[in-house]
Amino acid sequence: MLRALSQFWRLLKLCISGPRGKMGIAFFVAIVVLDFVGIATSIRLVHWNGDFYGALEAMNGSEAIRQVGVFFLIVAANVCIHLIGLYLRKMLQMRWRRTLTQGALDIWLNNRAYWHLANSADSMSNPQSQPVDNPDQRIADDCKFFIEKVLSEALDLIGRVAGLFSYIVLLWSLASFPLSLAFIGLPWDVPNYMVWAAFLYVALCSLLVHFLGYPLKGLLVEQQRREANFRFALARLRLNYDEVAMSAGERAERGVFNSRFDAIIANWRRLINRDLILSCFTFPYSSTVLRVPLFVALPGYLAGHVAFGGLMSLSMAFSNVVTSLSWFVFSYRDLSDLVAASSRLDDFLEAAKAAGRTGRRIAQHDSSDGVLGLKGLALETPQGTVMLNIPDFAITRGEAVWLSGASGLGKTTLIKTLAGLWPHGSGEVFTPSASMIVLPQRPYFPIGDIHDALAYPRDKQDFGAEDLDIALAKVGLGELADVEFGRSDTMAAHGLSGGEQQRLALGRLLVHRPQWALLDEPTSGLDIAAETELLCILRRELPDTTFIIVAHRPPQGLGSLRHITLDPGASPASLLHPDLQPA
Numbered sequence: 001m002l003r004a005l006s007q008f009w010r011l012l013k014l015c016i017s018g019p020r021g022k023m024g025i026a027f028f029v030a031i032v033v034l035d036f037v038g039i040a041t042s043i044r045l046v047h048w049n050g051d052f053y054g055a056l057e058a059m060n061g062s063e064a065i066r067q068v069g070v071f072f073l074i075v076a077a078n079v080c081i082h083l084i085g086l087y088l089r090k091m092l093q094m095r096w097r098r099t100l101t102q103g104a105l106d107i108w109l110n111n112r113a114y115w116h117l118a119n120s121a122d123s124m125s126n127p128q129s130q131p132v133d134n135p136d137q138r139i140a141d142d143c144k145f146f147i148e149k150v151l152s153e154a155l156d157l158i159g160r161v162a163g164l165f166s167y168i169v170l171l172w173s174l175a176s177f178p179l180s181l182a183f184i185g186l187p188w189d190v191p192n193y194m195v196w197a198a199f200l201y202v203a204l205c206s207l208l209v210h211f212l213g214y215p216l217k218g219l220l221v222e223q224q225r226r227e228a229n230f231r232f233a234l235a236r237l238r239l240n241y242d243e244v245a246m247s248a249g250e251r252a253e254r255g256v257f258n259s260r261f262d263a264i265i266a267n268w269r270r271l272i273n274r275d276l277i278l279s280c281f282t283f284p285y286s287s288t289v290l291r292v293p294l295f296v297a298l299p300g301y302l303a304g305h306v307a308f309g310g311l312m313s314l315s316m317a318f319s320n321v322v323t324s325l326s327w328f329v330f331s332y333r334d335l336s337d338l339v340a341a342s343s344r345l346d347d348f349l350e351a352a353k354a355a356g357r358t359g360r361r362i363a364q365h366d367s368s369d370g371v372l373g374l375k376g377l378a379l380e381t382p383q384g385t386v387m388l389n390i391p392d393f394a395i396t397r398g399e400a401v402w403l404s405g406a407s408g409l410g411k412t413t414l415i416k417t418l419a420g421l422w423p424h425g426s427g428e429v430f431t432p433s434a435s436m437i438v439l440p441q442r443p444y445f446p447i448g449d450i451h452d453a454l455a456y457p458r459d460k461q462d463f464g465a466e467d468l469d470i471a472l473a474k475v476g477l478g479e480l481a482d483v484e485f486g487r488s489d490t491m492a493a494h495g496l497s498g499g500e501q502q503r504l505a506l507g508r509l510l511v512h513r514p515q516w517a518l519l520d521e522p523t524s525g526l527d528i529a530a531e532t533e534l535l536c537i538l539r540r541e542l543p544d545t546t547f548i549i550v551a552h553r554p555p556q557g558l559g560s561l562r563h564i565t566l567d568p569g570a571s572p573a574s575l576l577h578p579d580l581q582p583a
């Protein structure tokens, strides 16, 4: 319970962070005030009944006509209040969803938490057990769901609490007679026993509901996880349709879809059963809540404390108190949904915050002399297994360096380390404070057009469209400059070959003109002639840039090339730069 409340509070703090979120509090207060005004107009309508029918009974025509006018005024006020309240509610939903989503995105992206989450030892060893599966669902669905539920439940609760006070006052005055327990041998009178009975009755029922419905939260969390897993499998086919079709993998894919959907059904069954068990209590409860008060008031009636008409008013007041108090019982299912969503979201955000704080065992220093170097570097997997001991080396500005080594040795991991990403291992890395671009083995292109792809990760507006087209032409993709890339989820969707994708990625270097370029097998999809032509262009256009290239064959076209073999048995000292010192 305390855990749920603290999760809840952390998420609310995110919602009300920043001026936009704080302004939401004003919206919330306005909605509550409007709700109260709405209650007042409803009460006015009750009084209007008396006035109108009184006028009819007295055959007072002018008063009756005046009451018709009053009626329309009350209804108009009610409609205005309702519509303004509804509008403010939607605005508030939008405002708080935006602050919550922005907060979640910040946490996920800051310090590359998204990367550390995916590469933590735990997520590698058992992705199923992680509280951070499907971050996309947490950010897109759970943020939306949390805000919707929290607003509806909070406003419902406030309305009920406000109503509760007035009904308790009424019940207290109506049911002032005591309950004598003498008939069961106890010489004790319980004054205003109906008020206490209302609280006791609802407290016991709430406990029972909680006992019956407690497993719902876990089942709802699991249901969301399985739904997201199913959706993710479908999305993977959408992204990899070419590869699946070429492997004729429909049956295998169908098998994955079926097993994930079966998992949904299995948990759904458990959810339905639990819902049924809960409804076995809540359904009769809501049907009897209007009758039980009559039975509770009977001792007072039988003892002659109250007349028959009084009995009816009493039971009416009692059932109003019980109905208001029963918010927990009636809302249990919705509250379970809310607690499940806040637990999913909060677990994810806490895990992302922790991942963003992941300590580095590989020390990263700024190099004082503009040299990139390594000292005593040993790479490890996230699980702590030694991957590769790297010989010490230093690379100066303008060099072209070819890194080679057996497949699976750790070359890509070394590039990630030089880029300041890989934290697992020991040793020191010295990086110059200069512009650097890293091209991964599998080129990545953002959602957008070909200019977006070329300018990534910067905005295409930062470069002129003409310069972008020139760069495209230089890497041999001039004809793509005119292609309309309208709806593009992936560049592959537009039929770019693997080699063309690599050309496009290399085109980024011409646009960004970095001082350092770390390239992981950037030309593996090109023939030697094309590779030579492209690398020649890069060297010519970027004469001062340092190229560090991972490749299985010597890259052609970069001019004089220094070769560093990543061989765990190599002697490190011969490669160490003499001036290499921490900044």
Ligand SMILES: Nc1ncnc2c1ncn2[C@@H]1O[C@H](COP(=O)(O)OP(=O)(O)OP(=O)(O)O)[C@@H](O)[C@H]1O
Residues within 6 Å of the ligand: 119, 124, 381, 382, 383, 387, 405, 406, 407, 408, 409, 410, 411, 412, 413, 414
């Ligand atoms: N996130 C990770 N978790 C666990 N093991 C990893 C992770 N990333 C890489 N490895 C392992 O580390 C080793 C080196 O991987 P890496 O991709 O760096 O090799 P590589 O030398 O670039 O290989 P290739 O030449 O085939 O591209 C591999 O055995 C790989 O399975």
